Amino acid sequence: RTVVIEVCSRATLYVLSDDRGDKHTKMTPPSAVHILNSILLVLTFIITGCLSQSKPTVTIQVPSIVKNGSESIVLDCLYEFDKWNPLTPEDEGLVVKWYFKDTLVYQWIAGNPPQAASLLTNRLNLEYTISNEPAQKYRAMQIVTPTSELSGEYYCFVGSFNSESTSIRKKMTVYVPETQMLLYAPRRTTTEVDRKFEVRCEAEGVYPEPNMTISSRERLEASDDVSVHIETTNIDGLYNIQAWIEMVDRGDSNPITFDCILRIPEANYTVHKSIIYYPSTQDTKEIDPYGDSNSGSWLAPTTAFLLVITMLLSTRL
Template identity: 25%
Template sequence: MLQRSIVFFIVIAWIQTGGLCLPIREEEEPVVIELQNEEMQPTVLDCDYTLNDTDSFLTVKWFRDDKTIYQWIRGSPPAPIPDYKNDIDSSYESSTDPNKRYSSLALINPTIDTTGDYKCVVQTGTETITIHQRVQVIDVRNYTLNLYHNKIHNETQLECKVSNVFPKPTLTITSNDEDVVKVVTNDPQENEDGYFNATTVVAVYDNDDDADSYQCVVSFKGYSKNLTTTETSSSDGSLIDFKLYRLGWFLCYLLAIQIAIF
């Protein structure tokens, strides 16, 4: 019985250390690309590996969402897949080491479609190394963000709307005195271009006459920057809204015209 247990643990240890030639899986930190209007520098994904077998053939392949996008065979020029030739700088040299010269992936001309799960697979005659990396694109270059409100007795209804952002956003409305008590959030909707529009509504019950500040925060998973907009109420509880202010002036203008006519 003791001998069987020893054999069992030896087999388990052998498997865990790659005794069955299983692929080695390594994880890298996610890469965030924020799209800009000006020309952007390439985003380089490194395929960091150490080879035990340097004598046989060496092939490095990159995949995005399990689709091959780039391949390099040691001794040959690197070759992006034709459908991705405008997305990858195949001339980028990541190292002077002949075993790693074109192993990295240099992403150029990024769009929201650049987002995905990337995988670098290194193969020799005796080993396979797999490295996974997540790339997340953020595009807030042409977004709109508005916070609307309507005062009804002691309840204020706040509606925050954001449009034309990527990826899927999370909206949060807060107040300086924690009066937000009820939240209705709709799932973000994806438009035909792949961007998202989202809305969230809250009810605020304010029983004092102090001025209050309300803020809508738009955040994205894995991204440290937020989009924000703020509205402030006056001391008598009425909310300051430039659009309503402008509407009031327009109504006064119409009234003045009517008086002049009659």
């Protein structure tokens, strides 16, 4: 007779005995060895079959753009197992690990408090919990006051005694806006006879790689003798960038409007400044770059010429 034992939805255990089904047939009692073998078979089946977890599906939620020095942020590791498991996370050996640039920075072993490592040591709120479920409680890490050195790729690893899985990598950019940005025209000395003047744009303390655009809204001719210069430096991981235009004073008193745009492409961050330069007095006036009185006409290609120089950072110290 075949005795069928349903242990779980995915597996069936067969225990074979006499198949004749005759109630008058004398059956030989099983030996102790047979009983022990049957018990070991059942235990092995339970441990390795029904109660083992299948490979978990792991995804992560990582903010893509964060401002330097902002409030705390949370990086979440989401996972689930597609098989029912009555074991506790501790018995199953659940472990969650976070990596930053392939370096372990966070680890939670179920039944133990989470730990920070490497660059995130003393930078995490280790009491932060994202769920009340024992198997999910410390899956996320809360970074207190993110800074630019935490920019890079993160991924999460989830494992147990029987399975493991790793998420895809996601990049987080912690950008640093400029500490100051200036657009101005240095005054010429009375000894200068070449009638040249310059307009400068400078930004300091930026991260990551910035670029800068400086332009004139007025129509320029080839005879205007215009030259453009760019300089960039990297000091302690932060970028300084400046651009300036040199051009010949036409000798008239017509004001000239200049625009400077600072961009951090990876952070989708832009700052725009504008000034009006008065050649006769060498005075400047800062204006709203988006004001109706100044922004409407210069964008039309039929009425204005835009001299633009854009540079992605090329010099790193």
